[in-house]
Amino acid sequence: MKPYDIIIIGAGPAGTSAALFLEKLGYRIALLDQARFPRDKVCGEFISPAADAILSELGVLDAIEAVNPIRLKGVALSAYERSWLQVDYPTSIDGVVMTSLSMERSTLDHILLNRVRDSQVEFMEGFKVTDLVFEDSRVCGVKGRDEAKTEFHIKAKVVVDAGGRNSISLRRLGLKRSSADKGKIALAAHWQGVRLPGPYCYMHISRPGYTGIAPVGSSRANVVLVTDKTCVTGKDVEKFYRNTVLKNPLRGEMLGTGEPAEKVRAVDSLAYSVKTPQCGGLILVGDATGFIDPFTGEGIYLSLRSSQLATGVIARAFDRLDFSKSQLENYDRLRSEEFSKKFFLSNTLQRLIYSPALCVRVVKTLAEQKDLARSLVGVIGDYIPASRVVCFEYLLRLSGGILRSQTSFLQAEKGMQTPPVLDRKN
Ligand SMILES: Cc1cc2nc3c(=O)[nH]c(=O)nc-3n(C[C@H](O)[C@H](O)[C@H](O)COP(=O)(O)OP(=O)(O)OC[C@H]3O[C@@H](n4cnc5c(N)ncnc54)[C@H](O)[C@@H]3O)c2cc1C
Numbered sequence: 001m002k003p004y005d006i007i008i009i010g011a012g013p014a015g016t017s018a019a020l021f022l023e024k025l026g027y028r029i030a031l032l033d034q035a036r037f038p039r040d041k042v043c044g045e046f047i048s049p050a051a052d053a054i055l056s057e058l059g060v061l062d063a064i065e066a067v068n069p070i071r072l073k074g075v076a077l078s079a080y081e082r083s084w085l086q087v088d089y090p091t092s093i094d095g096v097v098m099t100s101l102s103m104e105r106s107t108l109d110h111i112l113l114n115r116v117r118d119s120q121v122e123f124m125e126g127f128k129v130t131d132l133v134f135e136d137s138r139v140c141g142v143k144g145r146d147e148a149k150t151e152f153h154i155k156a157k158v159v160v161d162a163g164g165r166n167s168i169s170l171r172r173l174g175l176k177r178s179s180a181d182k183g184k185i186a187l188a189a190h191w192q193g194v195r196l197p198g199p200y201c202y203m204h205i206s207r208p209g210y211t212g213i214a215p216v217g218s219s220r221a222n223v224v225l226v227t228d229k230t231c232v233t234g235k236d237v238e239k240f241y242r243n244t245v246l247k248n249p250l251r252g253e254m255l256g257t258g259e260p261a262e263k264v265r266a267v268d269s270l271a272y273s274v275k276t277p278q279c280g281g282l283i284l285v286g287d288a289t290g291f292i293d294p295f296t297g298e299g300i301y302l303s304l305r306s307s308q309l310a311t312g313v314i315a316r317a318f319d320r321l322d323f324s325k326s327q328l329e330n331y332d333r334l335r336s337e338e339f340s341k342k343f344f345l346s347n348t349l350q351r352l353i354y355s356p357a358l359c360v361r362v363v364k365t366l367a368e369q370k371d372l373a374r375s376l377v378g379v380i381g382d383y384i385p386a387s388r389v390v391c392f393e394y395l396l397r398l399s400g401g402i403l404r405s406q407t408s409f410l411q412a413e414k415g416m417q418t419p420p421v422l423d424r425k426n
Pocket residue numbers: 009010011012013014015032033034035039041042043044045046047048127128129130162163164165166167168186224267285286287288294297298299300301303
């Protein structure tokens with residue numbers, strides 16, 4: 001096959017956005033995916049407010065708006081049915097309206113791919129990469145098989161691996177670090193006939209896990225349940241999912257009028273981290289760089305942003321004709337500068353949600369001190385820098401609030417029987 005400047009493995013949000021960014025700079029690009037689209041993808045389908053700017057730069061925001069996606073006003077959270085919080089995004093920041101997109105992945109992926117198909121990128125569906133090709137310990141291409149089992153071998157100056165959680169680089173180079181929460185499983189389905197109180201992303205933490213619920217159409221919602229795998233082992237998954245989701249009274253109220261509109265889909269062993277590849281010619285983007293538990297639901301934004309950062313570094317590598325490990329490592333430095341505090345926060349939140357007493361108290365404190373909650377939601381939504389929350393002052397105020405509220409909380413806890421009514425204006 002003819003050589004390309006850049007080969008991109010995987011046509012999810014990371015791969016398509018990398019392809020579009022790099023194509024704009026004039027490079028010859030091959031984008032390969034083993035699947036035929038539309039392909040299934042388990043996802044909470046809630047996209048951080050900050051993603052709008054990147055989607056606009058990619059030239060897909062108009063196409064997204066044209067399908068009338070749901071725009072969410074904020075986040076509503078409940079902890080163990082004992083404390084509640086609802087936070088709205090600011091109406092606008094620097095004149096930009098703050099909302100988050102909630103739309104089915106098949107639609108988002110389709111729009112991104114349509115844009116790719118309209119570009120000069122060579123998109124090859126049904127092309128499975130089975131190995132990286134090396135020259136002088138630098139990646140210089142890929143090989144694999146197409147659907148007819150015909151072998152292919154393509155050369156390029158740079159390979160961008162956007163192959164997601166099971167990407168070839170992670171397996172071939174042993175880059176995946178074992179995960180602390182190996183035992184987690186996510187079960188997901190779209191529900192029809194539901195009545196959500198408003199356009200919010202609803203996170204309900206309760207035993208035996210948590211759910212993320214987001215409206216994705218009229219009376220239609222995406223419901224993801226994350227729990228320990230052991231809870232599901234040996235059980236009828238459909239029954240377990242439906243019963244667990246509806247057992248929580250808040251969820252029951254929202255979803256009780258509806259039904260799952262499809263078979264429950266599962267993905268296991270959620271979080272993992274990834275080591276930097278020790279070779280030139282290779283850059284990882286999107287989920288191939290690691291994955292944090294979806295509680296803070298920002299994988300799509302991180303995928304788009306990682307591709308944006310990778311584009312700058314790849315362009316510099318072409319300018320200098322230097323595709324060495326040390327040149328491409330600048331990308332890992334940029335990612336670390338931008339994301340490390342955010343990952344720290346996300347990991348801390350993961351631990352917190354599985355500690356019921358503390359989680360209930362933190363949510364109560366955030367409900368009482370809305371400015372703390374707004375900062376947290378802003379960091380999770382990627383429109384406020386993580387340093388605003390991952391700092392001594394914030395933690396001091398949060399822990400002070402927790403201590404102050406502890407006495408009143410213990411009293412209230414005894415008397416609190418019914419959940420507060422969330423915003424039902426919409
Ligand atoms: C339960 C759950 C809930 C989530 N909820 C949210 C949410 O609400 N909001 C959010 O922003 N994010 C969420 N995420 C994360 C989000 O789905 C991912 O971060 C995002 O899909 C990553 O995009 P990607 O392009 O890196 O990978 P993917 O979308 O996984 O795409 C990878 C592509 O690579 C292809 N591929 C893989 N290997 C090869 C190969 N060898 N050869 C050729 N092709 C290959 C695959 O076919 C696939 O199409 C959630 C994830 C999970 C698991």
